[in-house]
Amino acid sequence: MTVGEKSYAVELLENDAARDLMRRLPLEVTFENFGAVERIAYLKKALNLGSAPRETTPAAGDLTYYIPWGNLAVFTGPFRHSPDLVPLGKLSEEALEAVRKSGNTPVHFAVKP
Template structure:
């Protein structure tokens, strides 16, 4: 029930900010589930189509945790730049990796916005070390 409540809160917040979440996702670390949401752009839809995935994240500087996808995303008409904020899930075009921002960052080209994590999901990814992180759709 907490997962659905958190997902509803994220969706409401993003709707109010103009970023519509098209699909709820679940992040699992050590068997515990956390909420997140994906945008409605073409790249986020392609990412959703590849789920479920098990990924390992690593620190990239002190601003983000990254993980390499097994296959690049089809970007379609998705934006090719964004101003990432803490909790944002993005796709870095040149390297083909996911980047989860643990701190706010500056506007960046070649960075595609994919979605947003709940504060609890972000904390779980920050503390995941080299453990598997499972990402799946919430049906």
């Protein structure tokens, strides 16, 4: 993941939704604040969920997909157990801080060479 000129580690999970996200890379999104502990970004097309879990209890740094709205969500703090929230991966502490401070700066996701 790249914000501005700096790259950060993101680890994707082994599930169908995360694999579909990976197939779309490289991907550019712009995150916005949502609620007290989320930054969200909308995808142009819904992820193929396959057999991916459809609920999770997110923690800080979790990268997730919210089914009803079709958006990515990065959690900046812990949150309650949530149905319709698909776990996709985990951001490093540095990546989380970069997303938290990204404002309207585009965030690029790509496979590390």
